[in-house]
Amino acid sequence: MTFQQVRDGISNTGPASVAAVAPRRQVFVCGDLHNLGDLKLLLQNLALTQGRGGVVRRWAALPPAIVRQVEEAGGELVPGRRILVFAGRTFGKELVFGGGQLVRDNVSIASLAGLLLATVSARLGGGQLVTRGLGVSVIRSRLRRWLWRAVLRRCAVVNVRDEASARNVGLLLPGKAVAVHADMVFLPTPGPQAVLPPVEERRWVVVAPCMDGSEGRSLDGPGLDAAVEAALAFLPDAQIAIACHDPRKSMDKAAAARLEERWNGWNLRVFDSFELGELTELYRNAALVVTNRLHALIFAILAEAPALAIDDGTAKVRVVADRFAIPVISREAAAGVAEEVAAALAFDRERRGRVREELAARAALNLA
Structure with a gap:
């Protein structure tokens, strides 16, 4: 599916055109823009x-690089911490939530209160709240459950990216209308956020870590070491690249520093720029992507690169891996990893392409 197809209409039941999706200036609520996956979605x-x-x-x-990329794309950044100011900017507007894993249990109370006030302001002025390919986590905090309910009940239908998110909406708002489509990252759009097939020889074994203490996520372990060793054996001319999707020092750069220290005998380079184009170019030239990060896995799929997922207990990664027949290994065990790397490198390109096209069409339904 191409961007032109999105504009011209996917089907009689899909969006008629992009112009119909955005009849007036919108207000976007996105994830943390330090994360280049969330920047891509914005x-x-x-x-x-x-x-x-x-x-x-x-x-x-x-960072200035993020601000510049948003402004070049036509975005006007407004601080959400100025709750009343932001709510005033949403009056009568179409408030767009997503994509990405926005509905989470670790969002601050102040941020959620601001979102609630913004949705009230939008509706009071005749605007609306729409959602696009949301990821929805289980919300356990009583106050956060109340706030998320108050926010999401103001949209007619909650568009989510997978069945797990739909189940979590059901737990949060029983009886709420939910539509399961696909992650918006599968929808082709032009510009620097596009992840395309390669333009030159693939030469990187890309390791994309997701290290999040608040969610207990990590890819460190014997499984990762065995995967990289096997990849270098199969791809003797490749170099290791550590892809920092969140390049802050406390996030992926910290994970990269630990891996650099552990792998100091290997030829390794860290990609830690806040420029989305540099990251997407890396995936275009990936000979193999090893990751426990959802959007790193999807970037590999879009770039038609071989991929290997590391299971850190996060269901959303395994859902995508299973759908695309991407091998999944445990981070805790090295046994059998070389065979899984071989399977990753020999993936069925035609099958993966068909599934990718299917999910692009389903992602477009988020715009209906």
Whole structure:
């Protein structure tokens, strides 16, 4: 599926055109823009406005490179911490939530209160709340459950990216209308956020770590070491690249530093730029991607690169891996890893392409 097909209409039941999706300037609520996967989703949303741009809520201060990329795409960053100011900017507007894993239990109470006020303001002015390919976690905090319920009940239908998210919406808001489509990252859009097939020889074994203490996520362990060793044996001319999707020192750069120290005898390079284009170019030239990060796995799929998933107990990664027949290994065990690497390198390109096209069409339904 191409961007032109999105514009011209997917089907009689799909979006008639991108212009119909965004009849007026929108306000976008996105994930943490330090994370380049969330930045990609935002730039995709801005591309779908066909030059109209939109207001973008940010919570924390952002690096100049992120600010520049958002502004070049037509986004106007507004601090969400100024709760009343941001709510005023949403009055009567279409408030767009997503994509990405926005509905989480580790969102601050202040941030959620601000979102609730913004949705009330949008509706009071005749606007609406729409969702695009949301990832929804289990919400255990009583106050956060109340706040998320108050926010999401203001949209007619909650568009989610997978069945697990739909189940979690059901736990949060029993009886709420839910539509299961696909992650918006599968929807082709033009611009620097596009992840495309390669333009030159693939030469990187890309390791993309997700290290999140708040969710207990890590890819460290014997399984990772065995996977990289096997990859270098199969691909003797390749170099190791550590892809920092969240390049902050406390996030992926810290994980990269630990891996550099552990693998100091190997030819290794760390990609830690906040420029999305540099990251997407890396995936275009990946000979193999090894990751426990959802959007790293999807970037590999979009770039038609071999991929190997590491199971860290996160269901969303395994769901995508299973759908695309991507091998999954345990981070705790090295046995049998070489065979899984071989399977990853010999993936069925035609089958994967068919599934990718199917999910692109389903992702477009988030815009209906």
